[in-house]
Amino acid sequence: MHVRLDDPVDLGAFRRHARQLLAAGVPPDRVEWNASQATGDGADLFGAASDADAAPPAALASAAQHQPVPAWFVELCGDVILHRDPQRLALLYRLLWRLSHEPALRHDPLDADLMQARQMAKAVHRDIHKMRAFVRFTRVLGDDGLERHVAWFEPEHRIVEANAPFFARRFAQMRWAILTPERCVEWNGHALAFEGGADRREKPPPDAGEQLWLTYYEHIFNPARLKLAMMRREMPRRYWHNLPEATLIQPLAEAAAARSRSMIEAPPTAPRRIRAPIALHLRPAAGVAPADLGELRAAAHACRDCPIGALATQAVCGEGPLGATHMLVGEQPGDQEDLAGRPFVGPAGQLLDRAMAQLGWARDTVYLANAVKHFKYELRGKRRIHKTAGQREAEACAHWLDSEISLVRPQGLVALGATAARTLLGRPVAVQAERGAWLHERGDGRPVFVTLHPSALLRLPDAEQGEAFGHWLADLALARGTLSAAMAA
Ligand code: URA
Numbered sequence: 001m002h003v004r005l006d007d008p009v010d011l012g013a014f015r016r017h018a019r020q021l022l023a024a025g026v027p028p029d030r031v032e033w034n035a036s037q038a039t040g041d042g043a044d045l046f047g048a049a050s051d052a053d054a055a056p057p058a059a060l061a062s063a064a065q066h067q068p069v070p071a072w073f074v075e076l077c078g079d080v081i082l083h084r085d086p087q088r089l090a091l092l093y094r095l096l097w098r099l100s101h102e103p104a105l106r107h108d109p110l111d112a113d114l115m116q117a118r119q120m121a122k123a124v125h126r127d128i129h130k131m132r133a134f135v136r137f138t139r140v141l142g143d144d145g146l147e148r149h150v151a152w153f154e155p156e157h158r159i160v161e162a163n164a165p166f167f168a169r170r171f172a173q174m175r176w177a178i179l180t181p182e183r184c185v186e187w188n189g190h191a192l193a194f195e196g197g198a199d200r201r202e203k204p205p206p207d208a209g210e211q212l213w214l215t216y217y218e219h220i221f222n223p224a225r226l227k228l229a230m231m232r233r234e235m236p237r238r239y240w241h242n243l244p245e246a247t248l249i250q251p252l253a254e255a256a257a258a259r260s261r262s263m264i265e266a267p268p269t270a271p272r273r274i275r276a277p278i279a280l281h282l283r284p285a286a287g288v289a290p291a292d293l294g295e296l297r298a299a300a301h302a303c304r305d306c307p308i309g310a311l312a313t314q315a316v317c318g319e320g321p322l323g324a325t326h327m328l329v330g331e332q333p334g335d336q337e338d339l340a341g342r343p344f345v346g347p348a349g350q351l352l353d354r355a356m357a358q359l360g361w362a363r364d365t366v367y368l369a370n371a372v373k374h375f376k377y378e379l380r381g382k383r384r385i386h387k388t389a390g391q392r393e394a395e396a397c398a399h400w401l402d403s404e405i406s407l408v409r410p411q412g413l414v415a416l417g418a419t420a421a422r423t424l425l426g427r428p429v430a431v432q433a434e435r436g437a438w439l440h441e442r443g444d445g446r447p448v449f450v451t452l453h454p455s456a457l458l459r460l461p462d463a464e465q466g467e468a469f470g471h472w473l474a475d476l477a478l479a480r481g482t483l484s485a486a487m488a489a
Contacts, residue, residue: 001031005089008035009158011081015074018093028097033089070106073099079121082158091117127156128163133466134239135167136213137176138204139360147360149176152203152242160185164192170470173477174359179203209358210244216350217245220458223256224263234463268382289403293317296403300373305396308374308389313338318369318404325483327367327410328352329401329420331453335384338375343368348454352416355454355473361480367408371423372397389419398423405446412438412483413446414476417453424448436475438486447486451475 001021005013021031073095080088095113098105105111137149149171160183167178168187177186179198186193231249240246290296300315309315316333319342336346344352356363372394377384389397401423405413415421421429425441425448438447452475457468 001026003031003033003089005033005035009081009161011078014077014081014089014092018096021093022096022100028090028094031090031093033093035086035089069096069099073106076117076121079124080117082124082162083120084157085120088120091120124157124159128159129467130236130239131155131159131163132166132470133463134235134243135178135470136210136242136244136466137171137174137358138207139209139358140204140207146175149174149358150204151176151178152198152200153178153180154238154242155180156238158182161194164194168192170474171477172474173481206244209354212354212357214244214248216354218248218252219350220347221248221252223252223259226253226256228253231462234461289406293322293404293407296400296407300400303373303397303400306393308372308376308393311377312374314341315373315400316341316343316370316375317373317400318343318367318408320364320367320369320408322408323410324365324367324408325411326414326479327369327405327408327412328414328416329424330368330370330416331419331455332370332372332389333375334386335375335377338384343370347458351454351457351469355469355476358473359477359480361476367410369401369404369408371401371420373400391422394419394423405444410446411487412449412479413442414449414451414479416451417456420453421448421450436478438479438482438489440486440489447483447489449475449479449486451479 003017003021005017007013077092080092085091091113095105095117098113105114108114131153135151135153137151140148140150142148160178160180164178164185164187167176167185171187173189175187175189177184179202181200182197184195184198186195235243235246240249290299297315297317300317303309303315312333316337318327320327330344330348333343334346334348337343337349343349352368353363356366372389374397375384376387376389376393378387379385413424415424415429418429418431421431421434425439427441429450431450431452435451436449438449440447442448452468452472454472457465457472460468
């Protein structure tokens with residue numbers, strides 16, 4: 001018997017045929033399975049299958065009965081059907097046949113057919129995961145004047161439909177499309193639409209966000225931590241030609257040994273100036289709220305309510321327009337912020353800049369601030385290593401942020417990380433559990449949106465950064481897009 005599926009990933013059609021064949025007693029070696037390529041006609045994946053001509057003859061079909069199959073096998077079929085191997089349908093039907101004729105099979109973990117199917121499912125899962133990690137969107141302005149994010153990706157298996165809902169959830173606020181050679185998917189903010197394959201030449205040209213990403217990638221590449229074998233495992237070569245950063249990997253890897261050596265051999269940097277304590281009479285009067293941001297800066301600079309201020313170069317207050325809709329609040333200035341006197345100018349700030357550029361969110365339209373105004377660090381040799389401010393220090397500093405909020409009057413507050421979230425909400429916050437939604441708990445009525453601090457992303461292993469960055473980007477997109485709805489709530 002010859003069975004043809006018009007859609008190679010139509011699990012429903014496969015199950016219908018397989019059930020009928022099994023009920024009719026057709027053994028696997030009598031069936032030839034065939035699944036054509038997706039046709040690109042935009043048809044709904046699980047809509048009516050055009051496979052009527054492939055149904056078993058009426059005499060056999062009328063004998064069809066539903067055979068109970070274990071739930072794990074149905075799940076396995078859902079994964080294996082996405083595999084590119086042309087023999088996958090024959091394998092699945094053979095397994096179905098054997099499961100109903102050999103009761104011991106389901107308890108045999110070493111059976112060759114089962115092992116092969118499980119390996120295929122694993123390869124599909126891995127491809128799904130890699131697509132989530134390695135899709136890189138480029139911003140494109142359409143003829144209709146609308147902005148879209150477009151990515152080109154070459155999956156190993158037929159995973160586009162299965163993976164699309166993930167991207168719809170992650171990038172719900174963006175209009176985006178993912179083009180692949182066999183299947184394309186588009187999200188218009190409300191619904192997913194699928195089309196046939198695209199040509200590599202339709203891939204959009206690099207945008208400014210991509211250049212920023214490359215600069216950032218080069219900047220954070222640490223030659224002393226390079227583990228090539230692990231990198232190859234997590235980022236297989238077949239994905240490289242669509243990853244902008246891949247062009248950098250080889251030269252950076254080649255130069256890594258020499259760069260590490262020169263880091264070790266370099267003379268220590270000159271010790272930095274440590275500020276003298278501020279005289280008592282210059283300290284701000286307790287309980288007097290600053291009248292404007294200038295006064296706030298001067299008063300925070302002189303603050304010695306906790307020991308951090310005495311060691312920092314200067315207080316780093318926020319920057320941005322008065323009346324900004326959003327205030328983004330970080331933890332505390334880092335080494336570079338402390339020297340520059342501006343928030344978010346170091347590596348974490350560059351990552352935040354990149355995310356905002358990708359979302360088309362201009363940095364100068366938001367107010368960027370920190371929960372703690374002075375840089376807390378520990379001297380290790382000549383280097384100043386960031387130390388998280390303690391709870392008492394953060395509490396002592398909270399009134400400066402309150403003053404800043406009263407002066408800037410943002411409509412919503414975005415807490416980047418646990419310190420900011422705790423300061424803004426006045427309670428401990430588990431960031432992973434509470435991220436991604438507006439919380440209405442503050443006495444002043446301003447909603448607070450919790451997400452990760454960019455430094456948390458920088459600390460992740462290279463292979464996890466792409467996916468985590470995508471998730472973070474989706475959080476920020478949500479925080480940017482849903483504030484008026486949150487205010488009305
Ligand atoms: N991390 C922060 O939380 N704030 C900055 O300004 C820089 C790094």
